[in-house]
Amino acid sequence: MLYQNSIGGILVSLFAATMLVFAFDSTNLASFKHTWWAAMVVVIVIRFIDSIWWRIKQKGQEYDGRRAILRFITGTFATAIMWCVYCLGVYASADTVELASTIIIVSAMAGGAASVLAAHKKTAMSYSFILLVPFSVALLLSSDDYRQVLGVLGISFGLVMSISAKKAAEFTSQAIRLKNENALLVQHMESQVEKRTRKIYELSNLDPLTGLFNRTAFLNHLKSTLNICIEKHQPMALLFIDLDGFKKINDTIGHDAGDQILTQTALRLKEHCKDQQLLCRWGGDEFLIALPNTQQSAAVAQAKTLIDFISEAYLFDNAQLSLGATIGISLYPQHADNELKLIQLADMAMYHQKKRAISTSGVFSKELGSMLMREQFLKDGLARALENKELSLCFQPIMASDSSEICAFEALLRWKKDEENISPVEFIPIAEQHGLIRKIGTWVLNRSCIVAASWPKPIAVSVNVSVSQLQTDDFITIVEEALLASGLKPTLLHLEITESVFSFDKDIMIDRIKILQSRGIKVSIDDFGTEYSSLSVMQDLAVNTVKIDRSFISRLDSSGLAIVKAVINIAHAFDYLVVAEGVETKEQAIALQKLGVHFSQGFYFSKPIIEQDVASFIKKPCIKLTEQSASITS
Known part of the structure; x- marks a missing residue:
């Protein structure tokens, strides 16, 4: 504040000094006035340079405020003393007009100092005192009445200006203090606002756990x-x-x-x-x-x-x-x-x-996109396939190898959507993957039992069960309810499971299989030899039947023969019945019969039959391969 107002005060001092020295013709004081004016100009120039230097080098920067204040008040006191010297030097010889002009000018400058120097109380009070009191005392000691009157007025005005300067300085100090306190308050509020803004930003843009963008x-x-x-x-x-x-x-x-x-x-x-x-x-x-x-x-x-x-x-x-x-x-x-x-x-x-x-x-890739679109199409369709009545069952006979009599039918799921027959190879994995197989599997189990119970003579029905079905805690209950609702005897229900179930909790799976068998239900391992086959599984499992996968039957005249023989030997050792899947020719059927396979299933005997034609198929005569006979339900 001191330096901010200094240029105006300096220029006023220069103008006032010049007017007093050169406006009044005092021949006997000319030398004194000119010397004083030169000295005053030196003081004013030094103060002006200091003020300009402050504006260029220190304004807006961090610096030693005490040294700056010391420089400023030194210049201010030098100016006040110069004015005091001038007044004391001319008062005795000046005429009435010059004397009146002098006291008016210094009084005005004292009055201005009360506000211009308000940032520094002692300087503001001292400036007014130095300008007026010595000069006024000198006038008061004069023998001329008008000089004494001017002295009284000067002393009075000097005291008043000192008191005014004190109050102005105190008011300015209080204002500065309040301003700084408010600035701290505003700064604190801004800090809080900034923190809340940052918090809002984090909540709306950042993941709270990792700090990454959400x-x-x-x-x-x-x-x-x-x-x-x-x-x-x-x-x-x-x-x-x-x-x-x-x-x-x-x-x-x-x-x-x-x-x-x-x-x-x-x-x-x-x-x-x-x-x-x-x-x-x-x-x-x-x-x-x-x-x-x-x-x-x-x-x-x-x-x-x-x-x-x-x-x-x-x-x-x-x-x-x-x-x-x-x-x-x-x-x-x-x-x-x-x-x-x-x-x-x-x-x-x-x-x-x-x-x-x-x-x-x-x-x-585009190919991947087409495949995934197809998968999504099938997934969405499967979710509504039951309610849209798009699912149906076909039944493929399982024949006794020695008598070629029908011993069971395997229930095979079919799906026709929008006039398209969709292969189970395509839609069953999707149903399993997306958790739809349990609902669909329950429907297949119930429908298979109802259809089998309606056949003209008691023939077993074989139903595939997925891993996820067997894993559910209520699977045993679902099976019992299907038998109860259909009236089918438990001994006529065969459940086919894949070896993959034993990649999960084997003990739980074995316990559930034993519970099913205790009810009279038969259990088969489907597609044996393609997944988790091992002697330990064969030993612990205690199933009723092993079904040899069609991939081995198709290579019966080459590498498949050794595998088929090995499976048959293992099954016989554990007293399991053996079913060969995918029998396509008479030669395969005869060869498998000679190897000791108990039952055969494939296109050579029959393609899958729609539900409505099973009864008539049962009444047809069977193909005879040998004169001996066996039963799959034994």
């Missing part, structure tokens, strides 16, 4: 980046990252370990992502990275590097945890020019790659 923020950044790539005709790659084995860590060790894994994974991804705005946690254990100006080969290489980095051991409670990552890649402009579509396609590529080979990367 979906909303990432989509905005991805859209902007994609638009830039479109404008500049640059490619872009999008990586959809899904951790392999994360669910197992969460389920076995706990969610704390899972959270630490996600946090460490986020840190690893940050190291390999140049632009943090193009990295996000999409949800769960899924992450996305956008790579602008990146071609397919570079994206695949980057994905390989990320997989290797993510697959390095994680530390948790002084233990090392391992997991991998599968990455799907979509590209602009090859696959899509929309950020949501790119994400969808990368997700599809990741999902497909995870089924093919986990902890690898795969690039989306």
Whole structure:
């Protein structure tokens, strides 16, 4: 404040000094006045230079305020003393007009100092005192009445100005203090607002666990980046990252370990992502990275590097945890020019790659898109297939090898949608994958029992049971309810399971199979030899029948013969019955009969028969291969 107002005060002092020295002709004081004016100009120039230097070098900067104030008040007191010297030097010889003009000018300058110097109380009070009081005392001691009157007025005005300067300085000091207090308050409020703004930003844009951008923020950044790539005709790659084995860590060790894994994974991804705005946690254990100006080969290489980095051991409670990552890649402009579509396609590529080979990367393709669209079409159709009455059953006879009599029928599921007959090979895996097989399997079981109960004579029906069906706790109840509702005898129900069930909890599966057998229900291992076959499974399982897969029967005249012989020998050792699937020729049927196969099934005997024609087929005479007879229900 002192320096801010200094230029005006300095110029006023220069103007007043010049007017008093050169406006009044005092021949006897000319030398004194000119000398005084020169000295005053020197003081004023020094003060002016100091003020200009402050404005250029110190204003707005951090500096030693005490030294600056000392410089300022030194110049101010020098000016006040110079005015005091002038007044005392001319008062005795000046005429009335010059004397009156002098006291008016110094009084005015004292009055102005009360406000101009208000930032420094002592200086403001002293300035007015030095200008007026010595001069007024000298006038008061004069013998002339008018000089005494001027002295009284000067002393009075000097005292009043000193008091006014004191009050003005105190008011200014209080105002400055309040201003600083308000500034601190405003600063604190701004700090709080900034913290809340930052918190709101974090809540709306950042994932609270990993600190990565969330979906909303990432989509905005991805859209902007994609638009830039479109404008500049640059490619872009999008990586959809899904951790392999994360669910197992969460389920076995706990969610704390899972959270630490996600946090460490986020840190690893940050190291390999140049632009943090193009990295996000999409949800769960899924992450996305956008790579602008990146071609397919570079994206695949980057994905390989990320997989290797993510697959390095994680530390948790002084233990090392391992997991991998599968990455799907979509590209602009090859696959899509929309950020949501790119994400969808990368997700599809990741999902497909995870089924093919986990902890690898795969690039989306049109062929993959067509395949996945077909899969989605089948999935959506299967969800409504029962209510739309699109599912039906066919039955293929299982014949006794020695008598060629019908011993059972295998129930085969068929699906006709929009005049298209869809193969079970295509839709059964989709039903299993998307959790639809339990509902469909329950329908097949119930319908098979109802149809078998209506046949003209008691013949067993064989029904395929999926792994997920057998895993459900209420499966035994479902089977019992199907038998009760249809009236079919338990001994006429055969359940076919695949060896893959024993890749899960073998003890639970064996217990359930034993419960089914205790009810009189027969159990078969379907497609034996293609999956988890082992002597220990054969020993523990205690099933009734083993079905040899058709792939071995088709190569009966070559490599398949040895496998068929081995399976038959093992089955006979455990006292299991043997069914050969996929018998297409008479030669195969006779050869299998000679090898000791108990039952045969295939196109040589009959193709699958629709539900309505089974009764008439049962009444037809059977093909006779030998004169001996056996029963599958024995």
